[in-house]
Amino acid sequence: MKDRMIRIMEGKRVTNFITILILINAILVGLETYPDFAAKYSTWLLALDFVILGFFTLEILIKLYLYRTKFFRNGWNNFDFIIVVGSLVLYNSPYISVLRIFRVLRVLRTITTIPSLRRVVAALFMAIPTITSVIVLMSIIFYVYAVIGTFFYSSVEPEFFGNLGLSFITLFQVFTLESWASGVFRPIFEVVPWSWLYFVSFIVISTFLMINLIVGEIVNNAQKISEEIDAETAGIIEELSEIDELKAEVAELKTMIQTLVDRK
Incomplete structure (x- = not known):
């Protein structure tokens, strides 16, 4: 029951x-x-x-x-x-x-x-150690660029790079790619033409490379989970096929026994 x-x-x-x-x-x-x-x-x-x-x-x-x-x-x-x-x-x-x-x-x-959602969440949790390492690396990159930005652009745009805290917030805005060009980059670029090196290098390193590392780790974990599920499913299928073979053999034995009984 x-x-x-x-x-x-x-x-x-x-x-x-x-x-x-x-x-x-x-x-x-x-x-x-x-x-x-x-x-x-x-x-x-x-x-x-x-x-x-x-x-x-x-x-x-x-x-x-x-x-x-x-x-x-x-x-x-x-x-x-x-x-x-x-x-x-x-x-x-x-x-x-x-x-x-x-x-x-x-x-x-x-x-x-929904099993597919469970697999995605499980892959996300499996990636936490790697994500933590990536976050630490990103924090170091943010700190280095925040210090550089404060030294070079505090007098040009004190609203964005007036101190270390403001530089962190500004870099986070640049990291999200939200109005970074018109709001942050262009006013500084008009005064400091070579500032594009600073912003472009930060975006390439922090946004593109770091995010791809996180996404790649999650995708790898999701693939591992899928492979494990496929392996378990294959094992179950093999067991079921063996059970079917046993059933067929039992059926043959029953037929043979019934034939012998009928002859007697």
């Missing part, structure tokens, strides 16, 4: 149903950002939210019954548990802002129901 319930809970129908509920929850939270709509349909929105939370709670309770302590060995299950329990505890509490955060966080449960 338990095995059948586990297959049902892990099946596509239940997974798709939970995913649809998560998407509906996301739409409801978005609709509540419109004050007129929220005031007009507040009763319906509250009722639907209560029903959705009820289904989420029922799902967690069933999984707790089926898996018992094994439920908490899975990080995604812990994530779902915290969100649902947090929503239940804060539902009738005065901490409305915290409750809204938990309601929005329910949208993140799509990660737990």
